Amino acid sequence: MKKWVKGDPRYTVTYDGKTYMFPGEEQRQMFLKDPAKYVPAMGGYCTVCKVEMNKAVPGSVYYAAIHKGRLYLFPGEEQKQMFLKNPAKYANADLALGGNCPVCRVEMKQENPGKPQYTVFFKNMRYQFPNVEHRDMFLKNPAKYVSNSN
Known part of the structure:
Protein backbone atom coordinates (compact mmCIF):
# COMPACT_ATOMS: atom_id res chain seq x y z
CA MET A 1 0.00 0.00 0.00
CA LYS A 2 2.68 2.51 1.07
CA LYS A 3 0.14 5.16 2.03
CA TRP A 4 -1.49 6.01 5.33
CA VAL A 5 -5.04 4.73 5.68
CA LYS A 6 -7.14 5.34 8.77
CA GLY A 7 -7.66 2.18 10.80
CA ASP A 8 -11.00 0.81 11.90
CA PRO A 9 -11.37 -0.12 15.61
CA ARG A 10 -13.09 -3.35 14.56
CA TYR A 11 -9.78 -4.61 13.10
CA THR A 12 -7.15 -4.36 15.82
CA VAL A 13 -4.14 -6.32 17.00
CA THR A 14 -2.11 -5.80 20.16
CA TYR A 15 1.56 -6.58 19.58
CA ASP A 16 4.46 -5.81 21.93
CA GLY A 17 2.16 -3.72 24.10
CA LYS A 18 0.86 -1.51 21.29
CA THR A 19 -2.51 -1.62 19.57
CA TYR A 20 -2.54 -1.43 15.79
CA MET A 21 -5.70 -0.66 13.82
CA PHE A 22 -6.24 -1.75 10.23
CA PRO A 23 -8.74 -0.66 7.58
CA GLY A 24 -9.99 -4.22 7.13
CA GLU A 25 -9.61 -7.89 7.99
CA GLU A 26 -7.28 -8.54 5.04
CA GLN A 27 -4.69 -6.05 6.32
CA ARG A 28 -5.11 -7.36 9.88
CA GLN A 29 -4.38 -10.91 8.71
CA MET A 30 -1.32 -9.74 6.75
CA PHE A 31 0.04 -8.17 9.93
CA LEU A 32 -0.71 -11.25 12.04
CA LYS A 33 1.13 -13.47 9.57
CA ASP A 34 4.40 -11.51 9.98
CA PRO A 35 4.24 -8.63 12.49
CA ALA A 36 8.00 -7.97 12.29
CA LYS A 37 7.55 -7.00 8.65
CA TYR A 38 5.15 -4.18 9.53
CA VAL A 39 6.03 -2.91 13.01
CA ASP A 94 16.64 -1.30 17.79
CA LEU A 95 18.66 -4.46 17.05
CA ALA A 96 19.27 -6.16 20.40
CA LEU A 97 22.58 -7.89 21.10
CA GLY A 98 23.99 -6.82 17.74
CA GLY A 99 21.71 -9.36 16.08
CA ASN A 100 22.97 -12.30 18.13
CA CYS A 101 20.53 -14.84 19.54
CA PRO A 102 19.58 -14.22 23.19
CA VAL A 103 18.59 -17.88 23.65
CA CYS A 104 22.02 -19.05 22.46
CA ARG A 105 23.66 -16.57 24.81
CA VAL A 106 21.77 -17.81 27.88
CA GLU A 107 21.37 -21.52 27.16
CA MET A 108 24.69 -22.28 25.41
CA LYS A 109 26.84 -19.32 26.52
CA GLN A 110 27.56 -18.64 22.82
CA GLU A 111 27.25 -15.65 20.53
CA ASN A 112 25.37 -16.94 17.48
CA PRO A 113 23.96 -14.59 14.84
CA GLY A 114 20.24 -14.58 14.30
CA LYS A 115 18.46 -14.37 10.96
CA PRO A 116 16.03 -11.63 9.93
CA GLN A 117 13.34 -14.16 9.04
CA TYR A 118 13.22 -15.17 12.74
CA THR A 119 12.67 -11.73 14.22
CA VAL A 120 10.59 -10.87 17.27
CA PHE A 121 9.91 -7.45 18.78
CA PHE A 122 9.96 -7.22 22.55
CA LYS A 123 9.82 -3.93 24.45
CA ASN A 124 10.53 -2.00 21.23
CA MET A 125 13.71 -3.95 20.52
CA ARG A 126 14.28 -6.38 17.66
CA TYR A 127 15.56 -9.84 18.59
CA GLN A 128 16.80 -12.29 15.97
CA PHE A 129 17.18 -16.05 16.19
CA PRO A 130 18.96 -18.66 14.04
CA ASN A 131 15.85 -20.84 13.81
CA VAL A 132 12.18 -21.13 14.71
CA GLU A 133 12.92 -23.31 17.76
CA HIS A 134 15.02 -20.64 19.45
CA ARG A 135 12.46 -18.00 18.52
CA ASP A 136 9.70 -20.06 20.12
CA MET A 137 11.78 -20.65 23.28
CA PHE A 138 12.18 -16.89 23.59
CA LEU A 139 8.46 -16.26 23.08
CA LYS A 140 7.58 -18.66 25.92
CA ASN A 141 9.64 -16.65 28.44
CA PRO A 142 11.21 -13.45 27.06
CA ALA A 143 12.19 -12.20 30.52
CA LYS A 144 14.55 -15.15 30.91
CA TYR A 145 16.56 -14.04 27.88
CA VAL A 146 16.38 -10.25 28.10
CA SER A 147 18.52 -8.22 30.45
CA ASN A 148 19.25 -4.54 30.91
CA SER A 149 22.59 -5.03 29.17
CA ASN A 150 21.00 -5.30 25.69
Whole structure:
Protein backbone atom coordinates (compact mmCIF):
# COMPACT_ATOMS: atom_id res chain seq x y z
CA MET A 1 0.00 0.00 0.00
CA LYS A 2 2.68 2.51 1.07
CA LYS A 3 0.14 5.16 2.03
CA TRP A 4 -1.49 6.01 5.33
CA VAL A 5 -5.04 4.73 5.68
CA LYS A 6 -7.14 5.34 8.77
CA GLY A 7 -7.66 2.18 10.80
CA ASP A 8 -11.00 0.81 11.90
CA PRO A 9 -11.37 -0.12 15.61
CA ARG A 10 -13.09 -3.35 14.56
CA TYR A 11 -9.78 -4.61 13.10
CA THR A 12 -7.15 -4.36 15.82
CA VAL A 13 -4.14 -6.32 17.00
CA THR A 14 -2.11 -5.80 20.16
CA TYR A 15 1.56 -6.58 19.58
CA ASP A 16 4.46 -5.81 21.93
CA GLY A 17 2.16 -3.72 24.10
CA LYS A 18 0.86 -1.51 21.29
CA THR A 19 -2.51 -1.62 19.57
CA TYR A 20 -2.54 -1.43 15.79
CA MET A 21 -5.70 -0.66 13.82
CA PHE A 22 -6.24 -1.75 10.23
CA PRO A 23 -8.74 -0.66 7.58
CA GLY A 24 -9.99 -4.22 7.13
CA GLU A 25 -9.61 -7.89 7.99
CA GLU A 26 -7.28 -8.54 5.04
CA GLN A 27 -4.69 -6.05 6.32
CA ARG A 28 -5.11 -7.36 9.88
CA GLN A 29 -4.38 -10.91 8.71
CA MET A 30 -1.32 -9.74 6.75
CA PHE A 31 0.04 -8.17 9.93
CA LEU A 32 -0.71 -11.25 12.04
CA LYS A 33 1.13 -13.47 9.57
CA ASP A 34 4.40 -11.51 9.98
CA PRO A 35 4.24 -8.63 12.49
CA ALA A 36 8.00 -7.97 12.29
CA LYS A 37 7.55 -7.00 8.65
CA TYR A 38 5.15 -4.18 9.53
CA VAL A 39 6.03 -2.91 13.01
CA PRO A 40 7.89 0.42 12.84
CA ALA A 41 11.49 0.45 14.03
CA MET A 42 11.74 0.71 17.83
CA GLY A 43 7.97 0.35 18.03
CA GLY A 44 7.54 3.83 16.59
CA TYR A 45 10.16 5.58 18.70
CA CYS A 46 12.84 7.65 16.99
CA THR A 47 16.06 5.75 16.23
CA VAL A 48 17.96 9.03 15.78
CA CYS A 49 16.98 10.17 19.28
CA LYS A 50 18.06 6.79 20.67
CA VAL A 51 21.50 6.96 19.03
CA GLU A 52 22.19 10.67 19.57
CA MET A 53 20.67 11.21 23.03
CA ASN A 54 19.90 7.70 24.32
CA LYS A 55 16.28 8.82 24.74
CA ALA A 56 13.01 7.16 23.79
CA VAL A 57 11.14 9.86 21.87
CA PRO A 58 7.91 8.91 20.10
CA GLY A 59 7.91 9.35 16.34
CA SER A 60 5.08 10.64 14.18
CA VAL A 61 3.49 9.34 11.00
CA TYR A 62 3.91 12.88 9.68
CA TYR A 63 7.71 12.40 9.70
CA ALA A 64 8.13 8.88 8.38
CA ALA A 65 10.69 7.22 6.13
CA ILE A 66 11.00 3.76 4.66
CA HIS A 67 14.52 2.35 4.45
CA LYS A 68 15.20 -1.15 3.11
CA GLY A 69 11.56 -2.05 3.60
CA ARG A 70 11.34 -0.89 7.23
CA LEU A 71 9.25 1.96 8.53
CA TYR A 72 10.94 4.60 10.69
CA LEU A 73 9.09 7.36 12.54
CA PHE A 74 10.62 10.62 13.75
CA PRO A 75 9.34 13.44 15.98
CA GLY A 76 10.30 16.11 13.44
CA GLU A 77 11.82 16.92 10.08
CA GLU A 78 15.29 17.46 11.60
CA GLN A 79 15.56 13.87 12.85
CA LYS A 80 14.12 12.51 9.61
CA GLN A 81 16.76 14.36 7.59
CA MET A 82 19.55 13.17 9.89
CA PHE A 83 18.38 9.60 9.31
CA LEU A 84 18.13 10.02 5.54
CA LYS A 85 21.66 11.47 5.37
CA ASN A 86 23.17 8.54 7.27
CA PRO A 87 20.74 5.61 7.59
CA ALA A 88 23.53 3.13 8.39
CA LYS A 89 24.18 4.99 11.65
CA TYR A 90 20.57 4.78 12.82
CA ALA A 91 18.82 1.88 11.06
CA ASN A 92 19.76 -0.79 13.61
CA ALA A 93 19.32 1.20 16.81
CA ASP A 94 16.64 -1.30 17.79
CA LEU A 95 18.66 -4.46 17.05
CA ALA A 96 19.27 -6.16 20.40
CA LEU A 97 22.58 -7.89 21.10
CA GLY A 98 23.99 -6.82 17.74
CA GLY A 99 21.71 -9.36 16.08
CA ASN A 100 22.97 -12.30 18.13
CA CYS A 101 20.53 -14.84 19.54
CA PRO A 102 19.58 -14.22 23.19
CA VAL A 103 18.59 -17.88 23.65
CA CYS A 104 22.02 -19.05 22.46
CA ARG A 105 23.66 -16.57 24.81
CA VAL A 106 21.77 -17.81 27.88
CA GLU A 107 21.37 -21.52 27.16
CA MET A 108 24.69 -22.28 25.41
CA LYS A 109 26.84 -19.32 26.52
CA GLN A 110 27.56 -18.64 22.82
CA GLU A 111 27.25 -15.65 20.53
CA ASN A 112 25.37 -16.94 17.48
CA PRO A 113 23.96 -14.59 14.84
CA GLY A 114 20.24 -14.58 14.30
CA LYS A 115 18.46 -14.37 10.96
CA PRO A 116 16.03 -11.63 9.93
CA GLN A 117 13.34 -14.16 9.04
CA TYR A 118 13.22 -15.17 12.74
CA THR A 119 12.67 -11.73 14.22
CA VAL A 120 10.59 -10.87 17.27
CA PHE A 121 9.91 -7.45 18.78
CA PHE A 122 9.96 -7.22 22.55
CA LYS A 123 9.82 -3.93 24.45
CA ASN A 124 10.53 -2.00 21.23
CA MET A 125 13.71 -3.95 20.52
CA ARG A 126 14.28 -6.38 17.66
CA TYR A 127 15.56 -9.84 18.59
CA GLN A 128 16.80 -12.29 15.97
CA PHE A 129 17.18 -16.05 16.19
CA PRO A 130 18.96 -18.66 14.04
CA ASN A 131 15.85 -20.84 13.81
CA VAL A 132 12.18 -21.13 14.71
CA GLU A 133 12.92 -23.31 17.76
CA HIS A 134 15.02 -20.64 19.45
CA ARG A 135 12.46 -18.00 18.52
CA ASP A 136 9.70 -20.06 20.12
CA MET A 137 11.78 -20.65 23.28
CA PHE A 138 12.18 -16.89 23.59
CA LEU A 139 8.46 -16.26 23.08
CA LYS A 140 7.58 -18.66 25.92
CA ASN A 141 9.64 -16.65 28.44
CA PRO A 142 11.21 -13.45 27.06
CA ALA A 143 12.19 -12.20 30.52
CA LYS A 144 14.55 -15.15 30.91
CA TYR A 145 16.56 -14.04 27.88
CA VAL A 146 16.38 -10.25 28.10
CA SER A 147 18.52 -8.22 30.45
CA ASN A 148 19.25 -4.54 30.91
CA SER A 149 22.59 -5.03 29.17
CA ASN A 150 21.00 -5.30 25.69
